[in-house]
Amino acid sequence: MAPPSPPTPAARLLREYGESLRFCALSIWCFAIALPELLEREAMHDILYHNHHINKYDHLEFPGVVPRTFIGALVIAIISSPAVLIMRVVHVPKVYSLLAVRLVSGCAILMTLRLFRVEVKRKFGHHVEAFFVILTAIQFHVLFYSTRPLPNIFALALVNLAYSFWFKGNYLRTLQALIVAATVFRCDMILLLGTIGITLLLSRSFSLMEAVKCCISTTLVCIGFTVLVDSIMWQRIMWPEFEVFWFNSVLNRSSEWGTHSIHWYFTSALPRSMLVAYPLCLVGALLDRRIVPYVLPVTLFVVLYSKLPHKELRFIIAAVPMLNVSASLAASRLYNNRKKTGWNFLYGLMLGAFLVSLGYSAVSFMASYSNYPGGNALKALHEADNSAKEKMVHIDAFTAMSGVSRFCENEYPWRYSEEDISIEEYQTRNFTYLLKWKSRKCLHMGTREIPVSCG
Numbered sequence: 001m002a003p004p005s006p007p008t009p010a011a012r013l014l015r016e017y018g019e020s021l022r023f024c025a026l027s028i029w030c031f032a033i034a035l036p037e038l039l040e041r042e043a044m045h046d047i048l049y050h051n052h053h054i055n056k057y058d059h060l061e062f063p064g065v066v067p068r069t070f071i072g073a074l075v076i077a078i079i080s081s082p083a084v085l086i087m088r089v090v091h092v093p094k095v096y097s098l099l100a101v102r103l104v105s106g107c108a109i110l111m112t113l114r115l116f117r118v119e120v121k122r123k124f125g126h127h128v129e130a131f132f133v134i135l136t137a138i139q140f141h142v143l144f145y146s147t148r149p150l151p152n153i154f155a156l157a158l159v160n161l162a163y164s165f166w167f168k169g170n171y172l173r174t175l176q177a178l179i180v181a182a183t184v185f186r187c188d189m190i191l192l193l194g195t196i197g198i199t200l201l202l203s204r205s206f207s208l209m210e211a212v213k214c215c216i217s218t219t220l221v222c223i224g225f226t227v228l229v230d231s232i233m234w235q236r237i238m239w240p241e242f243e244v245f246w247f248n249s250v251l252n253r254s255s256e257w258g259t260h261s262i263h264w265y266f267t268s269a270l271p272r273s274m275l276v277a278y279p280l281c282l283v284g285a286l287l288d289r290r291i292v293p294y295v296l297p298v299t300l301f302v303v304l305y306s307k308l309p310h311k312e313l314r315f316i317i318a319a320v321p322m323l324n325v326s327a328s329l330a331a332s333r334l335y336n337n338r339k340k341t342g343w344n345f346l347y348g349l350m351l352g353a354f355l356v357s358l359g360y361s362a363v364s365f366m367a368s369y370s371n372y373p374g375g376n377a378l379k380a381l382h383e384a385d386n387s388a389k390e391k392m393v394h395i396d397a398f399t400a401m402s403g404v405s406r407f408c409e410n411e412y413p414w415r416y417s418e419e420d421i422s423i424e425e426y427q428t429r430n431f432t433y434l435l436k437w438k439s440r441k442c443l444h445m446g447t448r449e450i451p452v453s454c455g
Contacts, residue, residue: 281327284327
């Protein structure tokens with residue numbers, strides 16, 4: 001029998017990157033329906049369109065509740081700037097620049113997920129890797145968040161990198177990646193750093209002196225860098241994540257934005273985000289003890305975070321990739337024993353749960369498309385008035401928080417204002433249109449009303 005011919009370059013590329021390409025396709029579709037938010041979105045716009053003219057930046061007028069670092073927005077803007085420059089030269093609408101920066105953000109998450117996936121394959125085998133890809137692909141929230149310019153998502157990229165270092169056995173690099181995430185992007189990652197660091201110390205993966213030297217040097221470099229960059233951007237000396245830590249943890253003012261019960265992450269957030277992987281991750285830890293030293297500190301991170309009254313899924317989304325590995329071990333065990341009596345029934349149940357999870361994610365994707373009425377309203381306004389005369393649009397707070405972005409604004413003759421003014425002032429200001437929330441869920445445009453759907 002003749003030996004098999006070597007795979008073609010295209011086949012090798014598909015074998016090596018096929019899963020990542022499927023991830024990318026799903027994430028792009030998700031990205032097309034999930035509008036951005038918060039300071040990072042406007043920061044990317046201002047870096048791309050105002051460059052060094054910091055006095056024109058949006059955050060100086062609308063700083064938000066707490067300051068955030070510009071480092072993530074700066075990196076994404078720099079990478080996407082060639083594409084945005086081409087769009088500006090050929091006069092492509094500005095909203096397509098938003099697509100560019102969101103695509104770059106999503107690719108960053110996908111790249112780190114791929115690095116982690118490669119280490120999962122090396123440590124646990126091809127079947128576990130395959131189920132890791134499948135479980136991640138049918139979960140709505142990971143892909144939904146992957147292109148949103150949030151500090152949690154920038155931190156998620158570094159946590160994925162830390163997980164890959166952890167599986168590879170490069171323990172000091174694991175600490176360094178988590179330190180960068182905690183000092184620059186999300187101070188709460190210090191909880192994950194603590195649980196993983198203590199686990200590594202107890203397993204004697206490195207000495208205490210090595211850990212102290214690594215942590216101190218990396219922390220000082222990160223603090224120096226973020227203070228340098230963000231002091232320039234915010235025009236005052238500051239370390240953003242320290243101010244966030246003081247606001248959330250010391251003053252506990254984050255609870256002003258709502259609170260949940262102490263068990264909410266385990267009884268609501270993780271079941272909704274992981275779907276079929278949630279029960280499987282528990283089974284995986286029982287069936288394969290190799291994953292326990294990895295899952296235990298990540299679970300402890302969620303337990304510690306549960307003490308904070310204000311809770312959101314994005315706060316603990318960094319735990320999901322590692323929990324998916326445990327779920328993948330259980331799914332792989334069921335797959336390998338699917339022809340045995342009893343196991344075949346459980347395997348059938350698992351396949352049915354996969355389909356239910358996929359259906360839930362599909363419905364969630366569709367629902368999220370209609371969840372940003374402000375963006376829909378601004379689009380409807382632009383389509384309703386094509387005249388060349390100058391138009392002044394006032395955008396109220398609700399509209400600004402529900403999908404409107406600087407990226408969505410048109411060039412002259414359109415002008416926009418997000419000032420917080422009283423109803424009486426509207427009569428004396430020269431506004432052509434008002435984008436304003438009304439009880440009947442409609443866009444008020446001067447003397448006209450255009451209904452806008454709201455999910």
